[in-house]
Amino acid sequence: MKLYEFQGKRLFAEYGIPVPKSGLLRSPTDAMPFDAPGVLKSQVLVGGRGKAGGIRVVDDNEEANLAVEDLFQKTIGDEQVAAVLMEEKVAFTNEYYLALTHDGGRALPLLIASASGGVDIEEVARENPEAILTQVFDPLLGPLDYQVRRAARSLGIAKPRQLSDLVARMYRVFAETDATLVEINPLAQTADGLLALDSKVLLDEKAAYRRKDVFSALLEEQNALTGQSESLEKEDTTTFVDLDGDLGMISDGAGTGMLTLDLIRDAGGEAATFCEMGGFTNPQVIYDAIGSVMARQPKVKALLIVLIGGFNRMDEMAEGILKYREDHGIDVPLVVRMVGTLEEVGKEMMHEAGLDTFDDLPGAVEEAVRLAKGDS
Amino acid sequence: MKLYEFQGKRLFAEYGIPVPKSGLLRSPTDAMPFDAPGVLKSQVLVGGRGKAGGIRVVDDNEEANLAVEDLFQKTIGDEQVAAVLMEEKVAFTNEYYLALTHDGGRALPLLIASASGGVDIEEVARENPEAILTQVFDPLLGPLDYQVRRAARSLGIAKPRQLSDLVARMYRVFAETDATLVEINPLAQTADGLLALDSKVLLDEKAAYRRKDVFSALLEEQNALTGQSESLEKEDTTTFVDLDGDLGMISDGAGTGMLTLDLIRDAGGEAATFCEMGGFTNPQVIYDAIGSVMARQPKVKALLIVLIGGFNRMDEMAEGILKYREDHGIDVPLVVRMVGTLEEVGKEMMHEAGLDTFDDLPGAVEEAVRLAKGDS
């Protein structure tokens, strides 16, 4: 779960990380928290709001009111601006980049520091990688003092003590809220010390079960701003992506799903959906997956279900498919490829329901592509 | 720093460890927090208050009032009862012992569990050691679920989940307050679950610098009850013990201090004080040490200072001794043995002040014993 800047900064403030004075406007009619000058910042989850005109420096109140009205009208990426943060203008001498995250390949947490703050760090990483200092650390110890001193040196901070304190607080946010990323970019060097001018915090939804109160409150706040009703309770691990073709595709694995996309294209077809259910599923998951794909009609002209069960059980997959067909019908041509764990049982269930399945993936793909084209 | 039962239980409650309903009487005139029946418990830091009559079960309010008056009069060990805790009477089926501490020899934290709760655990350890389960654990991980399940089995707790939860909370107390001991004895099995009927918490004064607020508040509360003025700010690491003899003894190390006691006895003398300053000292420490010993006059008939400096500097020791003599005089015979780091400088300073020192420890001891006896 990605937090809005203002949510991340509130978290920072709770942990004693210095942030500028600010106030949130939840709607264009909200009163200004303080008089201009100030900086008005669109609250969106997508990146690149600066380039998209989502940040305005305002010098007087009239200008501020106009800017607020304007910002609330904006769409950045696909996102309607959810709120506007009014923040004091801050004078600073340097902008740094500082972040904590995990290095998946090394399976260790990572402290990232760069003197090139205030710009897109991925760009820095591409064009000037030596400007970024990354240090892995022991997850049970946190970043150590000597590592912070090393970082301070690379940032050109003469007195490392203030950075030690800041990193210790960032680490507490990282560990105690089950964050996967805690990023400050830019971190400003001001006359009064270091100040977090922006926040980017990603929380690990896999840890929602043990951070229920905090995660729920943040999500409800987001829902209230966006009018959506996202939920922490994920019933399944399905990944659903809309594509431009006509063949609905469901698979029980990301790798096979991608292979199937490749095979569809090789066979001259185009997928309408990439819907992969993961390797630990159940009848309800495939039931819901079929529902999601069928909701894409009329785009979807045929449905291809590719199953190769390891932990997934083919009896359960058959159960879910047949239940969906009984409840809602499947009024496009259906091709099912079913092999793997308990395939004898699943195939028999399908056969009895008049649905014979394929063993062979390329054969199933070719048949589905043909059917999606309306060939008979 | 040792906490009173009520302080430990308040800490327990803050961390969600179940404790009985209770209220504290800070003086005999305080109102009863609730009606009898209940248990009145003397608040003292010394052990063995049960055997000393410091705990009374009361069935009606009149009995309770009389008992309170009586308990506030009591002295247990050397301690005046500081307060009385009125606690609800609790029905239970089992009494366990549970504690977290460090095993110094193995340098690992330790989870201790015993089904023989409610009695002196040291006695259990001597007489029935197999009734105690001790498990070391990784300090960075805390006690693990399987270790708690092992403990639950040894306690005869069928559902380990409640014990896991309790141990997790005890561990947080242990780690987050820098405790050296968190002990619940007895931990009662009641119809509503586990309940801490007593608390013993030792906090690590060496960590006071980073737990200032918490430690200070607890200590001030203790001072308010006892009328003493203990302080967290230890200027030195001196250990001072009063003994029954006539020779004041100061050493700069525990080991040499004990050796000197042995040598004094071997020479037919008896020490009046054991005052050891530790191996990292300075002029003020020895100045204060001499002051403490001289305050024991008339008991102290002579003063023996035994110095063998490693990290301690003999120039600084000479400075402290001479400063004390200048400020207050030392009106008993003084024998100084001075060797070790910067001894040339120290000896020269002493010599110039008319105080020649010994190199030889047995010789210095014999001389001091002779002088304390008034032989000349």
Added chain:
Amino acid sequence: MSILVNENTKVLVQGITGRSGSLQTKVMLEAGTKVVAGVTPGKAGESVHGVPVYDLIEDALEEHEVDAVISFVPAPFAKDAAIETFDSGIKLLVLTTEEIPDHDVVSLIGVARARGARIVGPGTPGLIAPGKCKMGAHPTRMFTEGKVGMVSKSGALSYEVGKSLTEAGIGQSTVVGLGGGPIWGLSQTEVLELFEEDPETDVIVMLGEIGGSMEEEAAAFIAENISKPVVAMIVGRAAPEGKSLGHAGAIIEGDRGTAQAKIAALEAAGAHTARIPADMVDIIRKVRGG
């Protein structure tokens, strides 16, 4: 020989009484795996498909030798259960559990390293040394004993390829599923190294996918360290840009993470590349023939 496990590997199942643990125990036993014991707290004394159940690993170790553990323990308890395995001195854990919080994954992998133990996973389909030992989900009939070593993040994809190879009569030494990430215990390069050292593996099959940089890192490692022929297949050639396809990192951003780039890196490192499983068969035959 095979890597990580062999015909003598004695396996303990953590979470054996659960739905998945119990079914997979049956399937592992049918595949000939020596499943000697199971653990589920509170279920001591029960048995699952003839396998005795204990409360603690130490109880099982009083009765059985155990070389490796496969865990089906739910995510909230997975970390402590994993450490129970390492603290018991067991050096291989196949951790099938998905959705373990990242902070727990990193901690438990740290403990494994400190204890000199290996973790396959988390979120792994496990591994199979066909005809010898199966620890995980690989459908038995899609694999057969032989000399191809295979490594893959994705479970299902390795089943697809295993099925094609097995149908073509090409057997496998060991097939290892690393898990979908984003954090891995056993890494792809460690597996490549094990295959390089395994005298009974003659060809290494590596299955990759778009996104991340694991394949590029593998390519660099192969160029330096692997002398055996490597046949790679990268799926996601037809994937759209900017959309995450399930696995952590399976996303193309601009020109980064494309199948084309990965294929080029692997070919530059001397690996052979296959477009689809059927190609694999031809390439392996050609490689062996030459």
Added chain:
Amino acid sequence: MSILVNENTKVLVQGITGRSGSLQTKVMLEAGTKVVAGVTPGKAGESVHGVPVYDLIEDALEEHEVDAVISFVPAPFAKDAAIETFDSGIKLLVLTTEEIPDHDVVSLIGVARARGARIVGPGTPGLIAPGKCKMGAHPTRMFTEGKVGMVSKSGALSYEVGKSLTEAGIGQSTVVGLGGGPIWGLSQTEVLELFEEDPETDVIVMLGEIGGSMEEEAAAFIAENISKPVVAMIVGRAAPEGKSLGHAGAIIEGDRGTAQAKIAALEAAGAHTARIPADMVDIIRKVRGG
């Protein structure tokens, strides 16, 4: 030979610019110790008695080889500084700092073990291999090269005994101060084992005191594992009951922890016992003579 350090040991001083660090560096240099570098954050470029100062150990390692570190870092920073040492691959740390919180001590010793490093201390007077290397407070003139290995919790007590032995012409291989406790990195039994294995140590002197059970544990260890003659001295024969005398655990409770009990245990284990330092000299001569 000597244990833990020798004439080639290159030493780095953590906290070298502090009062104690700076003086002890001078004394160590005078004793012939190869002090090659020092570290104090923010003091890079300075020098202390000719020893160059760096901000980080890694900076020092770019210029110098380092075998061992002695730390004078204040308690609040001692843990991180210790881990900096271990993370730099240095396998011996003499940690003189006193008053480190117990939780930090336990953590840093845990890290040392995980990295395969040894900690002498905390709160240790350090160690000296006379004529070869001095890392700590042992007054140089009280020690001389020879074949007695000595171990003690207490610093000052080992200086007393060292002085007596040296004055009698009996030299030492290495003298190790474990520190006053309550938590120890290097243990007494580990030191005994090192002396047992050291070909140039012929007699082991063990200094103990009342309280705790370290001497009883050492007695059990000696009975099982030590073939060389051990001469022990336990101080505190004249100590009063129930009063803590400085060191953690230096307290007699009832019949437990008395010097008599410890002496009896050590004699039962075959150790010789001395009442006072002067006795030591006689016993060592007798042991060597026989």
